[in-house]
Amino acid sequence: xxxxxxxxxxxxxxxxxxxxxxxxxxxxxxxxxxxxxxxxxxxxxxxxxxxxxxxxxxxxxxxxxxxxxxxxxxxxxxxxxxxxxxxxxxxxxxxxxxxxxxxxxxxxxxxxxxxxxxxxxxxxxxxxxxxxxxxxxxxxxxxxxxxxxxxxxxxxxx
Amino acid sequence: xxxxxxxxxxxxxxxxxxxxxxxxxxxxxxxxxxxxxxxxxxxxxxxxxxxxxxxxxxxxxxxxxxxxxxxxxxxxxxxxxxxxxxxxxxxxxxxxxxxxxxxxxxxxxxxxxxxxxxxxxxxxxxxxxxxxxxxxxxxxxxxxxxxxxxxxxxxxxxxxxxxxxxxxxxxxxxxxxxxxxxxxxxxxxxxxxxxxxxxxxxxxxxxxxxxxxxxxxxxxxxxxxxxxxxxxxxxxxxxxxxxxxxxxxxxxxxxxxxxxxxxxxxxxxxxxxx
Amino acid sequence: xxxxxxxxxxxxxxxxxxxxxxxxxxxxxxxxxxxxxxxxxxxxxxxxxxxxxxxxxxxxxxxxxxxxxxxxxxxxxxxxxxxxxxxxxxxxxxxxxxxxxxxxxxxxxxxxxxxxxxxxxxxxxxxxxxxxxxxxxxxxxxxxxxxxxxxxxxxxxxxxxxxxxxxxxxxxxxxxxxxxxxxxxxxxxxxxxxxxxxxxxxxxxxxxxxxxxxxxxxxxxxxxxxxxxxxxxxxxxxxxxxxxxxxxxxxxxxxxxxxxxxxxxxxxxxxxxxxxxxxxxxxxxxxxxxxxxxxxxxxxxxxxxxxxxxxxxxxxxxxxxxxxxxxxxxxxxxxxxxxxxxxxxxxxxxxxxxxxxxxxxxxxxxxxxxxxxxxxxxxxxxxxxxxxxxxxxxxxxxxxxxxxxxxxxxxxxxxxxxxxxxxxxxxxxxxxxxxxxxxxxxxxxxxxxx
Numbered sequence: 001x002x003x004x005x006x007x008x009x010x011x012x013x014x015x016x017x018x019x020x021x022x023x024x025x026x027x028x029x030x031x032x033x034x035x036x037x038x039x040x041x042x043x044x045x046x047x048x049x050x051x052x053x054x055x056x057x058x059x060x061x062x063x064x065x066x067x068x069x070x071x072x073x074x075x076x077x078x079x080x081x082x083x084x085x086x087x088x089x090x091x092x093x094x095x096x097x098x099x100x101x102x103x104x105x106x107x108x109x110x111x112x113x114x115x116x117x118x119x120x121x122x123x124x125x126x127x128x129x130x131x132x133x134x135x136x137x138x139x140x141x142x143x144x145x146x147x148x149x150x151x152x153x154x155x156x157x158x
Numbered sequence: 159x160x161x162x163x164x165x166x167x168x169x170x171x172x173x174x175x176x177x178x179x180x181x182x183x184x185x186x187x188x189x190x191x192x193x194x195x196x197x198x199x200x201x202x203x204x205x206x207x208x209x210x211x212x213x214x215x216x217x218x219x220x221x222x223x224x225x226x227x228x229x230x231x232x233x234x235x236x237x238x239x240x241x242x243x244x245x246x247x248x249x250x251x252x253x254x255x256x257x258x259x260x261x262x263x264x265x266x267x268x269x270x271x272x273x274x275x276x277x278x279x280x281x282x283x284x285x286x287x288x289x290x291x292x293x294x295x296x297x298x299x300x301x302x303x304x305x306x307x308x309x310x311x312x313x314x315x316x317x318x319x320x321x322x323x324x325x326x327x328x329x330x331x332x333x334x335x336x337x338x339x340x341x342x343x344x345x346x347x348x349x350x351x352x353x354x355x356x357x358x359x360x361x362x363x364x365x366x367x368x369x370x371x372x373x374x375x376x377x378x379x380x381x382x383x384x385x386x387x388x389x390x391x392x393x394x395x396x397x398x399x400x401x402x403x404x405x406x407x408x409x410x411x412x413x414x415x416x417x418x419x420x421x422x423x424x425x426x427x428x429x430x431x432x
Numbered sequence: 433x434x435x436x437x438x439x440x441x442x443x444x445x446x447x448x449x450x451x452x453x454x455x456x457x458x459x460x461x462x463x464x465x466x467x468x469x470x471x472x473x474x475x476x477x478x479x480x481x482x483x484x485x486x487x488x489x490x491x492x493x494x495x496x497x498x499x500x501x502x503x504x505x506x507x508x509x510x511x512x513x514x515x516x517x518x519x520x521x522x523x524x525x526x527x528x529x530x531x532x533x534x535x536x537x538x539x540x541x542x543x544x545x546x547x548x549x550x551x552x553x554x555x556x557x558x559x560x561x562x563x564x565x566x567x568x569x570x571x572x573x574x575x576x577x578x579x580x581x582x583x584x585x586x587x588x589x590x591x592x593x594x595x596x597x598x599x600x601x602x603x604x605x606x607x608x609x610x611x612x613x614x615x616x617x618x619x620x621x622x623x624x625x626x627x628x629x630x631x632x633x634x635x636x637x638x639x640x641x642x643x644x645x646x647x648x649x650x651x652x653x654x655x656x657x658x659x660x661x662x663x664x665x666x667x668x669x670x671x672x673x674x675x676x677x678x679x680x681x682x683x684x685x686x687x688x689x690x691x692x693x694x695x696x697x698x699x700x701x702x703x704x705x706x707x708x709x710x711x712x713x714x715x716x717x718x719x720x721x722x723x724x725x726x727x728x729x730x731x732x733x734x735x736x737x738x739x740x741x742x743x744x745x746x747x748x749x750x751x752x753x754x755x756x757x758x759x760x761x762x763x764x765x766x767x768x769x770x771x772x773x774x775x776x777x778x779x780x781x782x783x784x785x786x787x788x789x790x791x792x793x794x795x796x797x798x799x800x801x802x803x804x805x806x807x808x809x810x811x812x813x814x815x816x817x818x819x820x821x822x823x824x825x826x827x828x829x830x831x832x833x834x835x836x837x838x839x840x841x842x843x844x845x846x847x848x849x850x851x852x853x854x855x856x857x858x859x860x861x862x863x864x865x866x867x868x869x870x871x872x873x874x875x876x877x878x879x880x881x882x
Contacts (some may be wrong), residue, residue, distance in 0.1 A: 002160055020549075021163035022196060022206060034462040037456020038678075041630040042712035043197030045190055046338075049630055051254055058254040063193040065186075067163055067211055077456040079869035090454040094446065102453025103630040109454065110251065132337035133252020137629055137681045198475075198711050199552035 008069045010035075011079025018141075019066050025114040026050045028069075029076060036107045037077035040133075051107040052076050058066035058114040065150035082115055088154060089113055092147040100138035107134045112148045120155055124152070161241035164207040169288060169316060172212045176311055177290040179205050185275050185311050186195065186210070187228050187263030190255060191271075211363050214262070214316060215373040223320045227262025229330040234274070234428050240320060242329035243277040250274075252331065252338050262315045263296075267308055270340040270409060271343035275302060277329055279363035289369035304400040325350035328426045332418055334409055340409045343418040347426040349381065357381045362426075367402040367419050377423065385424055386431035396422040433550035447682055449678070456564035460680050461634040461650045466705035469636070470499055472698050474553035474708070475541045475558045476718060477533035480787040481582065484531055484540070488559040492543050495557060497550035500702050504530035507697060508666040514689050515759055517659065524583060525753035525790070527693055534582065534752035535561060535789050537718030545707060562631045567787035571726055571747040574784050582752075583785050590750065590758045591645040597783070598765040598832020602837035603776035605732075608741035612732025618812050619728045620805035624749065627794055633719065634709040637690035637699035645699060646673045649692050652682040657689045664693040665700075672696075682707040686791035688720050688755055704749050720792035723757055724749040727768065727805040732776075737819045737827045741776040744768040744805075748798075750783050751790035756797065763798035766838045770806035771847050772828040777837040824850060825867050831874055845871040 005018040006028065017032050029035045031053070041049035041060050050062040053075040081087035089109050092098070101103040108131060115122055115130035122130065127148050128141075136144065163177070176183065184203040188193045188210070195201060195329040214228040217237060225234070234247035235256060248262075250256060250273055252302035264274040265285070277299065285299040289312055297317075327348035333339030344365030352358040360381040377397040384390040384398040452458035489501045504510050504526060511523035527539045541558060545551035549665045567576045575596070579585050589596045609615065636648040651657040654676045662669040679686060691708050698706040710719070717727040726747045734742030746768060750757035765781035813826040829847045836842060848871050 007695050019161055021161050022203075024197065029463065030463075033331065034465070039456075039460075039630070040462055041632070041680075042713055044194040045255055045258075047253070047630055048252065057257050060254045061189075061256050063188075063190050063255075064192070064196060064208075064727075065163070065189060065208060065260055067165060068189075068208065069414065071682040081455060083455050083457060086451070086455065088616070090451075093454040093580035094450045097447070097450075097451055098441070099447070101629070101631070101679060101681045102449065103460070105453050114253070117585050128325060129337070130253055133254045135338075136632060137627070137683070198713055199549075199556070202549070202553045202556075 001104060003117045004067055006024055006066050006069060007030075009073040020079050021031065021067065023066045024062050025052070025064040025066045025074070028066040029061060029074075031054070035076050035078050039103055039106055041107075041152055046135070047104070047107070048111065049107040051110045051134065053110060056114065057143055058111050058133075070101055075110075075113060077110055087113070087128060088151045089148065092150045093144070094098075096143050096147040096150060098139060098143040098147040104134060104138075108136070111149075115116040116151065116155070124149060160369075161203060162205045164205070166207065167212065169292045170313075171289060172207065172209060172314060173290045173325050173397065175207050176314060177209075177336045180312050183207055184313050185314065187260035187266075187268065188230060189256040190259045190369065191263065191267060192426045197201060207324065208393050209262075222322060225261055225320070227317055228317045229255035229262075230409070231261065231264070240277070240281055240323055241278060242248060242327040242348075245329045246277045246282045246344070246346070249329075250338070253344055257339075258292060261318060265301070265315065268341070270366035270406070270407065271280045271369065273331060273341055273344050273365050276344045276346040276363045277327070278318065278320075278367040279371060279373050280327055280348045280361040281323060282361075283403045285315055286317045286319060288316045295319065302372070324363045324381045326430055328409070328429045330366075330422045330426050337412070338401070339408055343367055343404075343415055343422055344371075344424045345419070345422040347423070347430060349386065349430050357384055362398055364398065364402060364419060364423075367404045367415055368404070372401075374401045374423070376401055381427075391427040391431065393426055394427060434454050447863055458678060460631060460678055461636055461648045462631070462707075462709055464636045464648045465770050466638055467847075469707055470544050470546065470702055471548040471550070471551045471560060471703040472695060472706050472708035473555040474539045474694070475543065475555050475560070477536060477538040477540060477562065478560070479527065479533065479562060479564050479666070480536050480569070481565045481807060482562040483565065484533060484560070484562050486559075486561035487530075487541055487559070488547070489541060491557040491559070492554040495545075495550065495554035497546040498543060498554045498622060499546065499704070500544040500698065502528070502529040502544065502697055502701065504541075506701060507664065507693070509664050512689075512693075513754060514656075514660050515754065515756060516663070516866070518759065520754050520758045522585065525755075527834075532829045535742065537714070537789055538752070539694070542694055542698060542708075544702055549718050552703070553815070569788065571724075571749055571784050571786065574786050575747065575782060576874055582787060588785045588830055590687035590754065590761070592758075592762075598762060598779070598781040600765055600769070600777060600779035600837055602740075602778075605623055605741050605743050605776045609730070609732040609743070613735045613742055614733045614742075615852050616731045616733055616813050616816050617729060617810075618805075618809045619726065620808050621726045621802065622722070622724055624724040624746050624788070624791055624800050625687030625720050625794060626716055626719070627681070627683040628716065629679075629681025629683060629685060632710040632712060632715040633686065633691050633705070635695040636705060636707045637692070637695045637705055638705040640673070644671050644673050645696050647676065647692055647696065649674065649676045650679045650682075650686055650694065651676055651689065652679055652686045657688065657692055658830035660689040661692045681731065683795055684722075685719055686795060687793050688707075690719070717771070718789060720755055722753070722794035722797055723760065723801075725764075725790035727801070728778075729805065729809045731809065731813060733817065737813070737817060737824050739772060739813070741830050742769055742774045743778040744861050745779070746779070746781045747784050748782065748789060748801075750785050751786060751788040752785065753790045753791045755792035757791055760793070762864055766776035767799045767802035768806070768838050770802075770810070771830055772825075773830045773834055774828070774837070779837070822851065822860075822862060823857065823866060826869050829869075831870075847871065
């Protein structure tokens with residue numbers, strides 16, 4: 001077959017797209033739908049920069065057949081916040097210099113959101129475990145953990 | 159790229175695909191290994207089947223325990239009554255990989271990946287395979303000894319069967335990082351003690367210490383009838399080391415892996431002795 | 433000007449690109465897509481060393497969706513010597529190999545196709561006829577008389593002013609070492625290190641109607657890249673419109689101008705935009721690394737802790753080609769003695785070629801590895817003599833007015849003061865005689881004078 005149609009809810013909006021059968025969800029998001037927040041850092045599931053949420057669970061979009069997104073709910077970083085309306089995690093990453101080159105940031109923020117949606121009171125160790133699949137080569141991770149802890153504190157005070 | 163993609167909704171449908179297209183068919187469980195190869199351009203399959211929707215997930219208890227082959231690693235990490243299986247699954251990758259990888263797929267991963275075979279050997283697992291014409295159940299040991307591939311498939315791994323658990327078990331994995339790493343070595347150990355504090359049954363399984371995961375049977379046999387003490391532990395660790403045939407790869411040398419077998423078998427048995 | 437009058441210095445200033453990064457709106461090169469864009473995949477040497485007898489691209493060219501194949505014949509100036517403008521010579525690395533291959537991964541020819549997958553599948557169909565030769569992979573072997581010469585000038589080292597290595601001679605090591613109370617030796621090695629940025633190499637080139645090329649690159653060095661690309665393309669640099677500055681991690685791994693020339697040639701040949709993005713495997717195993725290095729120290733040390741003689745022999749692994757290594761080894765040589773007052777210094781620093789992926793720039797390359805060795809050696813001296821780690825460094829630290837082995841007089845030295853500040857920061861109470869030392873004070877320097 002030359003192409004298949006995948007219909008899914010993307011950032012809350014029903015979306016249908018015709019793609020090659022073996023296309024990954026990452027390719028569809030980036031190259032068909034031109035949502036570039038989801039990054040292509042590897043293609044092996046090693047770096048986590050392609051992390052998105054499928055039915056609120058973190059998955060690596062580079063390893064997921066787009067076909068399997070049919071009928072599911074997909075959330076990318078674009079659906080989490082924008083420059084005009086940043087999610088608290090994004091604001092914290094910005095304030096705490098948790099983004100240097102920025103390439104790991106989308107994956108980190110999506111993974112962190114998945115954690116906080118399930119567990120609003122994680123310990124620092126639990127935050128680190130939730131990010132175990134996300135690599136950063138610039139920051140040394142401390143600023144990233146600080147930013148997420150900051151959001152946890154803000155949420156507790158709220 | 160032109161290719162035929164099959165996403166069967168049942169085992170019967172999946173076997174139908176195998177029947178019609180087996181020769182050139184690439185099978186994916188969670189896809190974590192196969193998609194990586196596709197992304198890197200390692201091969202260009204023309205026929206692919208994903209088992210993600212074939213109804214092969216789930217944990218069923220009926221005297222013994224049956225784990226569907228496409229049960230993901232997150233769910234496996236929550237199977238509390240087989241604690242070292244759960245532990246080993248939790249130590250694979252990160253949350254996203256665990257949401258995607260499957261227990262069945264893990265058994266096809268080449269060493270030094272494929273950690274789950276270690277606790278599954280400790281728990282005396284059997285695997286159930288189905289082909290269009292027949293179905294068979296073999297011990298995991300026998301399954302690991304067979305050549306197996308995702309490609310040119312004639313049968314599918316359907317489920318893993320485990321007897322009721324007994325004894326105390328420990329799992330230790332050494333990687334190159336604290337998380338998200340293949341194994342330098344992985345050790346699973348379980349002992350059942352008799353009324354006098356002596357070992358009546360022992361299992362020691364090793365990962366990344368040979369071409370497949372395996373049981374260190376000489377080490378196991380040496381423990382039977384002994385208490386767990388410094389001497390018996392040292393002897394078992396030494397025997398396990400001698401039974402190993404590790405390899406060198408980008409992660410570690412064979413020499414280092416051999417040393418770590420001894421270190422981690424000793425640590426595992428010491429933990430069991432407590 | 434008093435500190436109070438400064439507006440920005442001392443303030444925490446948010447990153448200009450920070451909001452773009454955290455919202456995924458920053459545009460990286462892989463986010464650039466043009467209508468009608470083609471994709472490039474490189475065919476690379478599968479072996480470490482060999483002679484190319486034939487490159488058969490016929491099956492690739494015939495593959496549906498393949499638009500062009502780029503070989504060495506398509507490269508106007510097929511030499512890739514990125515430091516030629518600072519005198520690194522002779523030309524030794526082709527942009528595309530055609531006579532020999534010198535490392536696993538060396539680029540041979542490029543396939544340009546309608547989709548990335550087609551380019552990859554067609555690239556796998558290129559047949560390479562390469563006669564395999566035994567590779568030179570060990571540093572000591574490479575500089576021994578038994579090794580085959582893998583470089584065309586007849587040996588396996590970069591030639592510095594006619595010598596096979598950089599020599600640093602200061603004082604009289606051979607006499608001084610005889611006078612030492614202790615001879616302390618140490619060998620320190622580093623394996624090559626891969627930068628592993630999360631963003632792989634990527635370049636997009638669009639040919640413009642006016643004959644210019646719009647080049648999107650994640651190079652760390654846009655002007656440097658423009659100059660070198662222009663030399664390879666044999667075009668005036670104003671033909672190139674370079675767009676860059678947004679890099680998803682470089683660390684020195686994106687300064688080798690390794691994607692732009694070929695992508696430009698592909699765009700010129702096809703008349704269409706072309707994207708070349710590296711896979712993680714290419715980034716890990718084929719891109720440049722920090723040089724592996726082996727440094728051997730022989731020190732003559734007195735009972736009171738003064739180092740009176742230091743000899744260093746260092747072999748840095750440049751891999752198959754120059755890249756930035758001849759320059760790196762030069763810096764390396766100068767830094768091997770360390771920031772210490774040593775009146776007799778002898779350094780031999782070799783830039784060695786092997787059939788490995790070329791090493792190049794990375795985070796203070798040349799210097800960082802020397803620092804590692806120097807400080808391990810200082811520690812070894814401290815433990816051998818039973819002298820405190822802080823003291824051994826403060827005794828030997830260089831002072832103002834002293835002549836350094838590289839023939840520069842020390843000025844504005846702050847090594848001692850910095851060590852003292854570090855001790856205070858971590859709450860370590862230095863003894864009084866060490867607290868009293870300063871960069872102008874020779875007395876504490878155990879009688880060394882410059």
